[in-house]
């Protein structure tokens with residue numbers, strides 16, 4: 001469990017990103033932080049592995065205050081995936097992944113074996129392992145980024161808009177792949193996005209943020225749709241524009257679901 005207790009963050013230039021932010025992130029499930037640009041999502045994420053330190057309040061992982069942990073040790077114990085995979089261009093795919101283990105003191109042969117297995121797990125076959133990152137597609141590079149983040153078997157995986165730089169089809173593929181992986185691995189995932197569809201697809205818990213890191217609502221996708229806490233949430237999840245209002249129409253004896261424009265969206269079983 002990750003717990004934010006009255007966390008505040010003011011940057012050196014005086015910008016206040018967070019004030020009195022409190023949230024509990026349960027273990028073994030996916031929490032998505034979603035909100036408009038600049039609302040503090042990345043700052044929240046980076047404060048979990050101490051890439052940023054709060055200026056007020058506390059963050060606890062399994063009841064231990066992370067301010068007391070060595071930041072480098074902490075960072076190495078947590079998986080982190082960024083928007084651009086951030087791979088080392090002069091290193092082969094397998095070595096990009098293995099580096100993570102080598103830093104944690106795993107011998108070279110074992111590091112390569114485990115890296116190879118993890119690359120297979122994220123859907124990258126052995127023919128790609130000895131290539132360089134520039135020889136891979138954007139989606140494949142992101143998969144390497146995920147493999148690198150998971151290879152040392154961290155309990156926590158932080159993902160900062162990991163799929164936003166790839167095209168929509170690959171993005172959907174990566175999203176489905178993450179759902180599959182998570183069913184198997186049951187990590188504590190904290191996922192940042194400004195895309196509400198992605199938040200609904202991935203999140204067990206979705207946190208809708210407003211500017212200044214203020215929480216508009218925390219709940220499951222069903223909670224947000226059925227009981228939006230305020231107009232901001234309704235608008236953010238697309239209820240006000242009517243985009244999520246579906247209706248049932250009868251056609252040829254079957255019940256067809258249509259959207260607000262009357263376009264068919266599916267069949268009701």
Ligand SMILES: Nc1ncnc2c1ncn2[C@@H]1O[C@H](COP(=O)(O)OP(=O)(O)OP(=O)(O)O)[C@@H](O)[C@H]1O
Pocket residue numbers: 011012013015016017035036037038039040041042043044194
């Ligand atoms: N190093 C910094 N120095 C000063 N201000 C910063 C710094 N990093 C972020 N900020 C500011 O803090 C606020 C929150 O930024 P953050 O990157 O956490 O937002 P975000 O929700 O992740 O945005 P986006 O969706 O655009 O990535 C913004 O106002 C931003 O300009």
